[in-house]
Amino acid sequence: MDLIGNLLNGTLVFSTALIFAALGGLISERSGVINIGLEGFMISGAFFSAITAYYAESAGLSSLSPWIGLIGAFVFTIIFSSIHAIASIKFKANQVVSGVVINILAASSTFFLVKMIFNGSAETPILVNVFHKIRIPYLSDIPLIGKVFFNAYPTTYIAIALVILLYFILFRTSTGLRLRAVGEHPSAADTVGIKVNRTRYIAVILSGSIAAIGGATIVLTSNSNFAFNTISGQGYIALAAVIFGKWNPVGAMLAAMFFGLAQAVKDQLQIFEFAAKIPNEFFYMLPYLLTLLVLIGAVGKARSPKALGEPYEVGKR
């Protein structure tokens, strides 16, 4: 019982960042703009959260500072997401290439800035104030469930709330219908008076900033600072979660949790004797291998939004 509880709790911890990033990617791709730049946006979020939280801490806002870091990540990443939005919407650049540029640019510029601000140091100072797990009274006393769901980081609660919110918006409101229409049939959407490009701008910018919260989560819960390897490939995993989850918020969350679970399994199983005989590398490999196998086994082909990757040109059918 304890083991399962620890396992599931670990799953939530590991997957929270991925959930944010995957939701971000999903919003952009639903509007028809490919977002390979998730890695870059996560790096940006990690960096800006570390910086803003650090300065907030220095200004004496101790317990508030992680929240300020979270907001800082969201707000400042607009710089990077605007670049991706302008390139792929206004200048009709290849969206995959633009995403790759975001990844290179985010990694190099944040590292450049860290060295610049902290006199050549390769990482930001360790934050004193980070998020702590919040134990919800009474509910957390429920066996198993309480331990798993009601003793978690605030960011996890936000992530799950965002999944529900996004699912509701996407499939139950006219805003969501518009977003999906723009990603599926931009010219038809245009005909009924939806501003295609404006919708895409908003989607891409939100996308980057939400993915940034994912990066911030890593800094503000487990890492406590920002270094060049803080993200190391998680953005690409989130990208896989978007596709794996079939561009559906709940699907993306489950996919992200699946990756998180594999990570948690690795941590938990190591205490057992039989597991010690299984090479570590196998556990590291597991999520990627399983994803690949599941995809090849094709539980129904993943169908991307129809207009994904196509810049909208007025008059084009």
Place this chain on the structure above:
Amino acid sequence: MNRMMVIFKRESAIIPFVAVILGLLLGALIMWIGGYNALLAYQSLISKIFGSSYDIGEAILTIIPLIMSGLAVAIAFRSGLFNIGVDGQIIMGSLGALIVGTQLNLPPFIHGLVAMIFGALLGGFWGALVGYIKAVRGINEVITSIMLNFIALYISHYAIRNFMPQAGTQRSAMINDSASIQIGWLSDLMGGARIHWGFLVAILAVIFYYIYMKKTKWGYELRAVGFNNDAAKYAGMKVPKVIIRTMFISGVFGGLIGTFEVLGVFKYIAINSVTSGIGFDGIAVALLGANSAIGVFFSATLIGALTYGSQGMSFGADVPGEIIRMVIAFIIFFVAAPGIVKLIIKPILQKMKKKV
């Protein structure tokens, strides 16, 4: 994916040049805003590249993998595929070279050659796997590439730790001396720079790429598939076969990079938690070089030289070398969105016209 071809056709030859200049200027601007001496920074960059025969040799060493990686990405691009799996193919290549290099005893020269071929085939297999899954199951190559990159990483860690470890370190055993592809006399001549036969392979690869694309039936099919998948199908081409074959060649290019690193440069594999990233640089190279053989050669030379030279910037001008990665990003950005470049150079061109 057809649009990918369009951007490469639309751009005139002038765009990459302007993009490079704009990228460097933007880099200078950022350095200036950051309170650095941009002129001194670029000076120390150039003097790092041409500082000594050792530096020139090591700069060439940075360029070789970029040529190969650029070709790997470019050949996939031309068939309409986006290969972000070069990193994984590099890992498989280096693992193959390591296995042959440490486990076999062969005469010098032949040993290195066998190791290279084995590594190249392993890389090719890894690439073909992406192509196969795409061709047969229709699964986006981007996601399979990402998965296979990580799988390759852990396969190699597992193999190294269990079969070829160097006790007490986070790296593999050294390859046998007979497997080395370093060119001893040239290395001595260049002050100990680890120059190796890979440079010849890279040049041959560029020539191969040119001939394959322009002069062979397979290259024609490849371009046809990339240009219009459906039309190629109607013309009787076996599209899945073309895709798998193309990804195999792409993977061979990637695998060779790994063999160079193991047999020519490091002589071992270090256990890293992340992939090298050379595959991602290949995207930049291919794009800047418009996917042509000669374009890839020149853009790899430029990006490689800038990357190597950036190491001198922090020493010479106290500027973090990462600024060059930003410059490279700007350059790709301008090439990918030629509209921006046109917007910037339009007033300049008009002014020049008026004067004439």
